[in-house]
Amino acid sequence: MTKExxxxxxxxxxxxxxxxxxxxxxxxxxxxxxxxCIIGASGSGKxxxxxxxxxxxxxxxxxxxxxxxxxxNATVNAASYRSHVGMVFQNFNLFNNMNxxxxxxxxxxxxxxxxxxxxxxxALFFLDKVGMAPYINxxxxxxxxxxxxxVAIARALAMEPEVLLFDEPTSALDPQMVGEVLxxxxxxxxxxLTMIIVTHEMAFARDVSxxxxxxxxxxxxxxGSPAQIFENPQNAQTKEFLSRFMRG
Amino acid sequence: xPASFGGRIMVILQNYGMSFLRxxxxxxxxxxxxxxxxxxxxxxxxxxxxxxxEKKDSAVKKILLGILKFILNAYVEIFRGTPMMAQAMLIYxxxxxxxxxxxxxxxxxxxxxxxxxxxxxxxxVRGGILSIDPGQxxxxxxxxxxxxxxxxxxxxxxxLRNIMPQIGNNLIINIKDTCVLSIIxxxxxxxxxxxxxxxxxxxxxxxxxxxxxxxIMTFACSRILRHLESxxxxxxxxxxxxxxxxxxxxxxxxxxxxxxxxxxxxx
Ligand SMILES: Nc1ncnc2c1ncn2[C@@H]1O[C@H](COP(=O)(O)OP(=O)(O)OP(=O)(O)O)[C@@H](O)[C@H]1O
Ligand SMILES: [Mg+2]
Numbered sequence: 001m002t003k004e005x006x007x008x009x010x011x012x013x014x015x016x017x018x019x020x021x022x023x024x025x026x027x028x029x030x031x032x033x034x035x036x037c038i039i040g041a042s043g044s045g046k047x048x049x050x051x052x053x054x055x056x057x058x059x060x061x062x063x064x065x066x067x068x069x070x071x072x073n074a075t076v077n078a079a080s081y082r083s084h085v086g087m088v089f090q091n092f093n094l095f096n097n098m099n100x101x102x103x104x105x106x107x108x109x110x111x112x113x114x115x116x117x118x119x120x121x122x123a124l125f126f127l128d129k130v131g132m133a134p135y136i137n138x139x140x141x142x143x144x145x146x147x148x149x150x151v152a153i154a155r156a157l158a159m160e161p162e163v164l165l166f167d168e169p170t171s172a173l174d175p176q177m178v179g180e181v182l183x184x185x186x187x188x189x190x191x192x193l194t195m196i197i198v199t200h201e202m203a204f205a206r207d208v209s210x211x212x213x214x215x216x217x218x219x220x221x222x223x224g225s226p227a228q229i230f231e232n233p234q235n236a237q238t239k240e241f242l243s244r245f246m247r248g
Numbered sequence: 249x250p251a252s253f254g255g256r257i258m259v260i261l262q263n264y265g266m267s268f269l270r271x272x273x274x275x276x277x278x279x280x281x282x283x284x285x286x287x288x289x290x291x292x293x294x295x296x297x298x299x300x301x302e303k304k305d306s307a308v309k310k311i312l313l314g315i316l317k318f319i320l321n322a323y324v325e326i327f328r329g330t331p332m333m334a335q336a337m338l339i340y341x342x343x344x345x346x347x348x349x350x351x352x353x354x355x356x357x358x359x360x361x362x363x364x365x366x367x368x369x370x371x372x373v374r375g376g377i378l379s380i381d382p383g384q385x386x387x388x389x390x391x392x393x394x395x396x397x398x399x400x401x402x403x404x405x406x407x408l409r410n411i412m413p414q415i416g417n418n419l420i421i422n423i424k425d426t427c428v429l430s431i432i433x434x435x436x437x438x439x440x441x442x443x444x445x446x447x448x449x450x451x452x453x454x455x456x457x458x459x460x461x462x463x464i465m466t467f468a469c470s471r472i473l474r475h476l477e478s479x480x481x482x483x484x485x486x487x488x489x490x491x492x493x494x495x496x497x498x499x500x501x502x503x504x505x506x507x508x509x510x511x512x513x514x515x
Contacts, residue, residue: 054390056386056389056390058302079389079392079393079394080392081392082389082390082391082392083391083392084392086390086391087390089383089386089387089390091383092383092387093383093384093386093387093390094384094387095384095387095388095401095402096384096406097402097405097406097409098402099486106393106401106402107388107391107392107393110393110397110401111391111392111393111397133489134488134489135486135488135489136489137486137487137488137489138486139482139486142485142486152387155387155391156390156391159391159392
């Protein structure tokens with residue numbers, strides 16, 4: 001990988017809430033086409049890291065370079081940065097006052113200033129991709145969890161982001177709905193979308209990602225290719241964490 | 249005067265029917281205008297009170313916002329915490345005596361009801377905004393929407409829907425409470441009724457008529473608002489779009505044609 005296609009480059013990122021140090025000296029980078037999975041125990045700071053990358057939390061120290069520009073700078077327009085770096089949440093966070101189609105159009109029209117016809121065409125394209133095109137008239141409350149999450153993915157994709165962040169996208173779903181969402185994400189990875197995924201689905205992380213980051217107590221304890229992390233972990237904490245998961 | 253209760257009511261209605269209607273219309277007009285303007289004030293105040301202050305905002309912005317929020321808080325607490333009748337006396341007669349401002353009676357009436365409703369609505373709107381789960385705000389921020397865009401497109405429409413019952417409540421309270429404005433000389437329904445009752449010494453009959461009119465007005469308003477609410481909610485079910493959505497980018501149709509399904513052979 002050459003330096004030019006690095007999209008996000010994180011240097012010495014730390015985050016504290018009051019006196020609680022949640023992230024310590026995080027360093028890693030993401031290049032075009034990377035699928036990075038972040039794994040780790042509950043409370044290890046995975047969500048906080050992702051939220052820092054999207055400026056939903058302000059990093060305490062360190063820098064997040066987006067194409068070389070530090071977005072933690074006060075002068076950076078957070079809203080316009082976020083339109084390039086999408087996010088899919090554990091709880092979907094769909095707009096309850098809009099139907100499926102409007103959910104996927106509003107960002108395009110308000111943020112990207114697309115006209116309604118273009119926004120609609122684009123929204124339908126991505127809804128079709130996640131298999132939700134027949135449901136454009138439904139309100140979020142009328143959908144199942146898996147369907148909501150697929151709409152949320154289509155909403156994020158409709159902004160045509162450079163990177164898409166996923167925070168445990170299947171954790172709030174019933175087991176039978178997990179598959180349909182992972183399937184969509186698998187397809188996106190196959191198409192070369194750059195993704196950073198926090199997940200507890202180890203099989204998915206192993207099969208789909210090309211980079212795995214294992215976090216423990218706010219630091220990156222180990223990172224590498226899926227083969228390195230899953231077949232031959234070096235760190236004692238990684239071994240212990242994975243053995244718990246592999247045993248089921 | 250006829251001996252029967254019904255007969256006396258008929259006589260009053262024949263002689264003063266139009267006065268009652270005019271009084272009722274005045275009450276209704278003040279209540280409607282006051283509630284509408286009050287809602288606008290309430291939304292403005294409620295929105296300002298929920299503007300988030302971020303760490304990286306400039307000191308000037310923080311201070312100005314702090315002062316503004318303090319003033320608005322004071323407004324809400326003072327107008328909620330004092331009787332509207334006293335406010336009416338203070339504003340109408342007080343401003344005349346002290347500042348030599350002669351505002352028209354009607355202007356004073358609209359002003360007092362609006363500013364009162366605004367104080368109540370501000371708290372209602374604030375509650376309505378806070379009741380929308382913050383996840384939706386994050387969802388909007390995550391696709392690059394600004395605070396203003398998030399508010400207008402996502403949060404306020406839902407907050408408005410949630411506080412509709414409260415707006416209805418305010419309207420009904422205002423219809424009844426316009427009667428306190430009789431002390432600044434507004435000839436609304438209560439004032440009219442008092443006059444009619446005094447003229448014939450028929451308190452029971454005249455106020456029976458007034459009660460019926462008040463009730464019709466409030467009940468009609470509450471039903472109309474209910475209807476509006478269910479309209480805002482939209483239908484309980486939705487239509488599946490046809491499989492080939494891309495082909496019908498303008499105008500969807502409802503269900504797949506029955507005949508098409510029959511063509512598929514069953515085995
Ligand atoms: N807004 C906040 N204020 C204070 N502490 C917080 C805040 N958000 C997170 N934390 C703390 O930061 C730590 C890491 O939380 P985080 O949500 O990032 O963990 P996680 O790895 O995503 O866990 P999970 O797998 O359960 O989602 C926790 O100890 C949590 O209590
Ligand atoms: Mg988390």
